[in-house]
Amino acid sequence: MSDSLPLRDRYLALIDEIVQLTLQGKISSVEMVYQMLQKSILAGTGEVFELVLSDRTTAIQAQVDGEKDELKKARANRSLRALKTIQSQWQRYAEQNKVIEAIAQAAREITTASADERLGTFLRLIDPNLKHPFTSPQLQQLAKSLQQFAQFAPEVEQISQGINRGLASWQRLQDSLVSWMYEQNQALGFGGVPGESGPWATWAKKVNSEIPQALFRSLAVEQSVVPFVEQHSNITLADWVEIALIFQYLQRGLVNWFDQQTYNIQAGSKLSISTFLTFAVLWSQLASAFGGKAEYSNGSSQIMLQILRTFTQRPYFPLYGGIFASFSGSYLRDALDYLDEPLSRVEGTQEKARILTLLGYSQRALGQYQRSIRFHQQALEIARNAGDRACEIANLNHLSRTYVQEQDFAEAINYSQRALMLSRQAGDRTGETNALVNLGYSEVMQAQKLEQVEPETYEMAINYLEQGLQLSERSGDIQSKALCVSSLGIAYLVINQPQDAIKYLEDGFKTAQISGDLYLQGRNLAYLGEAYYQLLNLEKAVYTGSLGMYLLEQIASNEWRQPAGLLTILQGQIGVESFQNLLQQSRSRIIAIIGVDGYDYLPKLLAQYQEGI
Numbered sequence: 001m002s003d004s005l006p007l008r009d010r011y012l013a014l015i016d017e018i019v020q021l022t023l024q025g026k027i028s029s030v031e032m033v034y035q036m037l038q039k040s041i042l043a044g045t046g047e048v049f050e051l052v053l054s055d056r057t058t059a060i061q062a063q064v065d066g067e068k069d070e071l072k073k074a075r076a077n078r079s080l081r082a083l084k085t086i087q088s089q090w091q092r093y094a095e096q097n098k099v100i101e102a103i104a105q106a107a108r109e110i111t112t113a114s115a116d117e118r119l120g121t122f123l124r125l126i127d128p129n130l131k132h133p134f135t136s137p138q139l140q141q142l143a144k145s146l147q148q149f150a151q152f153a154p155e156v157e158q159i160s161q162g163i164n165r166g167l168a169s170w171q172r173l174q175d176s177l178v179s180w181m182y183e184q185n186q187a188l189g190f191g192g193v194p195g196e197s198g199p200w201a202t203w204a205k206k207v208n209s210e211i212p213q214a215l216f217r218s219l220a221v222e223q224s225v226v227p228f229v230e231q232h233s234n235i236t237l238a239d240w241v242e243i244a245l246i247f248q249y250l251q252r253g254l255v256n257w258f259d260q261q262t263y264n265i266q267a268g269s270k271l272s273i274s275t276f277l278t279f280a281v282l283w284s285q286l287a288s289a290f291g292g293k294a295e296y297s298n299g300s301s302q303i304m305l306q307i308l309r310t311f312t313q314r315p316y317f318p319l320y321g322g323i324f325a326s327f328s329g330s331y332l333r334d335a336l337d338y339l340d341e342p343l344s345r346v347e348g349t350q351e352k353a354r355i356l357t358l359l360g361y362s363q364r365a366l367g368q369y370q371r372s373i374r375f376h377q378q379a380l381e382i383a384r385n386a387g388d389r390a391c392e393i394a395n396l397n398h399l400s401r402t403y404v405q406e407q408d409f410a411e412a413i414n415y416s417q418r419a420l421m422l423s424r425q426a427g428d429r430t431g432e433t434n435a436l437v438n439l440g441y442s443e444v445m446q447a448q449k450l451e452q453v454e455p456e457t458y459e460m461a462i463n464y465l466e467q468g469l470q471l472s473e474r475s476g477d478i479q480s481k482a483l484c485v486s487s488l489g490i491a492y493l494v495i496n497q498p499q500d501a502i503k504y505l506e507d508g509f510k511t512a513q514i515s516g517d518l519y520l521q522g523r524n525l526a527y528l529g530e531a532y533y534q535l536l537n538l539e540k541a542v543y544t545g546s547l548g549m550y551l552l553e554q555i556a557s558n559e560w561r562q563p564a565g566l567l568t569i570l571q572g573q574i575g576v577e578s579f580q581n582l583l584q585q586s587r588s589r590i591i592a593i594i595g596v597d598g599y600d601y602l603p604k605l606l607a608q609y610q611e612g613i
Contacts, residue, residue, distance in 0.1 A: 007045060011052040014040050015086060022082040023075070034089040044104025046094055053090060057083045099138060106134075107145035111156055118155045119237065119299045123244070127306050128252060136170075139163055139245075155237060162241025169207050169242060170249040176206045177253045203250070211239040212246055225282065229289035240296055244303060251279040251307065269316035270516035276311040280304050305346065312354040319357055319394035320434055321479045321517050353382035353391050357398065364402050365519040367558030372402045393423045393431035400438040409446035416442055433471040433480040437487050440464030444491040458495050465491060482511040482520050490527055498531040505531060522551035526563040533566060541570060542579065543586035546602050550594055553605055564609035571606075 018036055021027045041049055060080050067073040094101070106125045113121040126134055134142065143163035150157035180202035204216035211232060218228040229235070258272040287300035311317060346352050360375030376395045383391035396419035403412035416438035423431030443461035465488045472481035489505030492498070505528045512520035529545025532538075545563040552560035571579040583590075583602065590599050 007042075007048050008052055011041075011045075011049045012056065015053055015056050015083070018086055019079050019082040022085070023078055030085055030089055033085055034092060037086070037089055037093050041093065043097075043100050044108055046097075046101050050090070050094075053083070053086060057087065099141075102132070102134075103138060103141050103145055106142055107149070110146060110159065111149045111153065115153070115155050116295055118153075118159065119240075119295050120302060122159055122241070123299055123302050123306075126245075126248075128248065129306060129309050136167055139167060143167075158237035159241055161238040163245065165209060165238065166242040166245025166249075169209050169212055169246050172208065173203055173206050173246065173250065174253070176202055177250070178257055207246070209239075209242060211235060212243055215243060219282075224289075225285045226289045229286070235296070237295075240299065244299070247279060247282070248303070251275060272314070273311075273316065273318055273321075274516075276307060276314075280307045280311070283307065308355050309351045312351040317354055318361075318479070319354070319391060320397070320430065320483070321361065321515065348382040348385065350383070350386040350388045350391070353379045353386060353388055353395075356382070357391060357394055360395070360398055360402070364398070364405060365555060365557050367405075369402055369406050373399065373406075376402065389422070389426045390428055390431065393419050393426065393428050393435070396422065397431065397434040397438050400435075400442060404438075404442055404445055407445075407449065409442055409449060412442035413439065413446065429471060429475050430477055430480055433468045433475070433477060434483065436464045436468035436471065437480070437484050440466075440468065441487040441491065444487075444494055448494045458491065462488070462491055478511060478515045479517065482508055482515050482517060485511060486520055486524050486527075489524065489531075493527055493531055493534075496534075498534040501531045502528060502535075518551060518555050519557060522548050522555070522557065523559065524548070525551065526559065526566075529563050529566050533570065538570065538574065539582050539585055542567065542582040543589060545570075546583065546586075547590060547593060549605060550598055550602060560605075561609060564606060567606055568610055568613075 014036070018027065018033055022033075027033060057080070060076055060083060063076045064073060064080055067076055109125065110118055110121050126139070140163070143160045146156050146160040146163075150160060180199045198220065200216045200220035204213055204220055207213050207216065214232065215225070215228060218225065254275045255272045258269070258275060261271075283300045283304035287297050287304065290296035290300060356375045356379035360372045360379060363369075363372040363375060376398045380392060380395040380399070383389075383395060396415050400412045400415035400419065403409070403415065416435050419431060420435035420439060423429075423435050440461045440463070443464070444458055447457050447461065465484060469481065469484040469488065471477075472484050485504045486508035489501045489503075489508055492501035492504065505524045509521055509524040509528065512518075512524060525544045525548030527548075529541050529548055532541035532544060545567050549560050549563040549567065552563070567579075574582075587599060590602075
């Protein structure tokens, strides 16, 4: 068989040669057939061989079916059996060489893509959502394969270099993936003292590539990636690919580690959620920062969407939670906004509906109620069309809660009733729990607006809330329980039963700490401040009100002004000096939660509120 023949003719000659040798009795075992295939088939050309084999088999089968001469028919049958042997050994060969074929196919797709599409093609081929994503050794093989074409295309050379550098950097970082968690006084999550502790600072010390190291240092001091990109306008394609691989391995490694901490209430799923969000937001910020370089900007958006797609398929995707305690740092405060614009370019899918749900919840926490409603309405329609019943019910519940904030209580009750009916039909216990809570909460707030002060008016509403609490406790749903007890506490405060309110609000704060929901923590503390104020327990009113004000302001929620208003009134009543004394008495307890910097920030925050009155 001549190597100079065109590939199709070459494989046809190979097949005919094996058939002839079989008919002549010179091939005595299937192993000999396999060895001939192994020796002759070029990597990445399996599709051509398979097509030629199929055509040859069809032709011989037609000859068998139409031949009248018995001798010729018998020979054709023997040829057909030989072809079936080739077919079985080809399947064996293909199975054992899938990885080689996949790498060759990937290299071919990257090299044959146009120059401006090569990065996007590469990112599509290393998508972790693929059924069989490339392993590190396979990526090394891909880099090696690409190197063969480097002289013809500089972009291919850059991608190959980026893969090798990314894998080398990951090797250096691998042992330090979670070491930063064991540093003294290090909180779990992506916080820490800017520039000194936390993951970014630790990783910056370990990696020795210039651009990734500079990026880690920038993130360690909570600097936006926008000025980083401006300062490093000379980032090459190899640099970009190296960062992409480092980030992909860090994110996947952290999520895998957190997912294994199922019995650690400080870690587990809430830190997995934080990790998904952190890296998705970083890529979205990079997409924005690289606006002038379409290739890098589009690639960043592509990775962001890959991360979100993985995230939405996790069982702990937070359909009922959005702001998590470990998702902190000033450079991430408004970061969820970055996810809005890239998502607007994506078609309606189950994944998009779930991310819009998260955005809607988060916008409500920020006080952006109309924007929240818009996100939830979009998510509701997409989820319904996609048949994602749990997501559909979640958005009905979120719409109910947001309309309460808008003081449109009739709409809030309407959406909660729809959520309750649909959740019971679907057997969605989490949805039912939240619907009961939202229905009770909406009716309490409506009764307050109508100035219905008789306790009997509130009995049915509080009964709904208690049913929801019982359901959440039976199911072990921490996030829903946090919302239940918080809502019960507010309801009892509304009907002037502050002692009962305190019991539920304190439970709500502790439960929200476990679930990691920073927004609910702040709300519970804010209302605890009001309850203690009603009971004239001024020390605790100052303590809880100050913490609630700080935590809500830290996630940029407009609701920080509620406890700030209460504290201003209290300070006016007892005088600045007495107020400062009460604050000082709670200093150690406050520092235990928000640190010395947080404590020192409280007077400035209160002054900021008073200046804005």
